[in-house]
Amino acid sequence: MKYKKLYTIILLVVTSLVMAWVIPVLVRMATTTGQNYPFIYFSSLNQDFIITDKSGAKLTYADTKGHRYTKEQFDSITPLLSYRQLNMSGTMPDSVLGVPVTMKLLNTKSIVWKYTPRDRHKPALDMLLCTNRCRDE
Amino acid sequence: MIKSLFYKEWIKSRWVLLIIVVAFAGVIGYSFMNISRSLRVAGADHIWFMIIQKELTFADFIKYIPLFAGLVLALAQYVPEMVNKRLKLTLHLPMREGRIFSTMLIFGICGLLCIYAISLLVLCIGLNSYFCPEIAAWSLSVTYSWFLGGIMTYLLTVWICLEPVWKQRIFNALIAVPTVFLFYFDEKPEAYNPFMLCLFALIVAGFTFSFRSLIRFKDGEQ
Numbered sequence: 442m443k444y445k446k447l448y449t450i451i452l453l454v455v456t457s458l459v460m461a462w463v464i465p466v467l468v469r470m471a472t473t474t475g476q477n478y479p480f481i482y483f484s485s486l487n488q489d490f491i492i493t494d495k496s497g498a499k500l501t502y503a504d505t506k507g508h509r510y511t512k513e514q515f516d517s518i519t520p521l522l523s524y525r526q527l528n529m530s531g532t533m534p535d536s537v538l539g540v541p542v543t544m545k546l547l548n549t550k551s552i553v554w555k556y557t558p559r560d561r562h563k564p565a566l567d568m569l570l571c572t573n574r575c576r577d578e
Numbered sequence: 579m580i581k582s583l584f585y586k587e588w589i590k591s592r593w594v595l596l597i598i599v600v601a602f603a604g605v606i607g608y609s610f611m612n613i614s615r616s617l618r619v620a621g622a623d624h625i626w627f628m629i630i631q632k633e634l635t636f637a638d639f640i641k642y643i644p645l646f647a648g649l650v651l652a653l654a655q656y657v658p659e660m661v662n663k664r665l666k667l668t669l670h671l672p673m674r675e676g677r678i679f680s681t682m683l684i685f686g687i688c689g690l691l692c693i694y695a696i697s698l699l700v701l702c703i704g705l706n707s708y709f710c711p712e713i714a715a716w717s718l719s720v721t722y723s724w725f726l727g728g729i730m731t732y733l734l735t736v737w738i739c740l741e742p743v744w745k746q747r748i749f750n751a752l753i754a755v756p757t758v759f760l761f762y763f764d765e766k767p768e769a770y771n772p773f774m775l776c777l778f779a780l781i782v783a784g785f786t787f788s789f790r791s792l793i794r795f796k797d798g799e800q
Contacts, residue, residue: 444789445790445793447786448786448787448789448790448793449790451783451786451787452783452786452787452790454783455753455757455780455783455784455787456753459753459756459757459760460753460756462756462760463756563766563769564766564767564768564769564771566629566630566633566712566713566716566767567712568630568712568713569630
């Protein structure tokens with residue numbers, strides 16, 4: 442039988458490609474540690490981003506200009522995020538930027554939308570949910 | 579001669595092929611029972627929500643059955659050939675060795691492809707009877723890489739079985755396991771589509787691996 446060299450080359454190429462994937466995956470799995478990435482929230486009162494950083498011993502809150510905040514201050518400048526804590530402590534504002542807000546309104550109208558880098562090129566089923574209202578329309 | 583070789587392979591593997599068919603029939607039947615139960619218990623609107631919002635698919639039970647099929651068919655065909663080196667007798671038939679061996683491999687691949695095609699057809703008809711065509715196609719698309727993985731498992735198992743040296747066999751197995759894993763990532767439907775050509779290329783490459791083992795076997799490597 443001929444082509445032994447050709448078969449060996451094909452085998453080596455495939456083995457190299459598979460190992461180029463397997464070895465980094467195994468190394469990453471063996472050496473990976475937890476990452477404390479900062480969380481970023483938007484303060485509707487300050488009209489600025491608030492960065493919470495957990496990399497040190499204490500959780501810190503700061504805006505983009507470097508002003509630091511305590512946990513209570515952070516809650517009060519992010520009422521659309523912290524409305525439950527504010528409601529419990531009785532410091533919930535009546536309005537945000539002139540718009541009246543109530544617990545019922547925030548509970549029913551708040552949405553959490555999650556988007557991860559994995560979702561960037563993820564194929565999606567080209568169908569939508571149809572609620573009773575949209576069915577009527 | 580090719581007909582006779584096919585018949586010889588059929589004699590060796592017919593019971594295993596029957597077991598594979600029974601395994602597929604059982605798992606597909608169970609999948610349909612599961613869909614029917616989910617629709618009755620949770621309600622069609624909830625299942626519809628889960629499919630669209632949570633990307634639920636209904637063919638997951640079949641995932642490792644093609645792999646199992648490829649593995650047992652290869653063992654059934656080639657372990658008897660390697661016991662007492664009977665393959666030497668086969669290679670002495672009045673035909674080119676490459677052609678003899680290709681015929682044996684093609685028998686296995688055709689056998690698997692027939693079973694896979696029938697399974698896919700039954701799954702397709704069944705899913706279309708429960709869901710609209712878009713959801714049926716979406717659910718079915720997740721299985722394509724698993725079926726290709728079954729063919730790859732068959733080819734790599736043949737490669738390992740034919741290898742005459744045990745140390746090399748272990749090395750082959752170390753390459754084969756991650757290669758097969760490439761076909762079985764836990765991914766969402768259609769995520770494999772851009773990678774399908776690479777999977778086909780891997781299968782074509784895998785077809786040649788066992789020829790290398792065959793040459794080593796013929797050369798009497800110890």
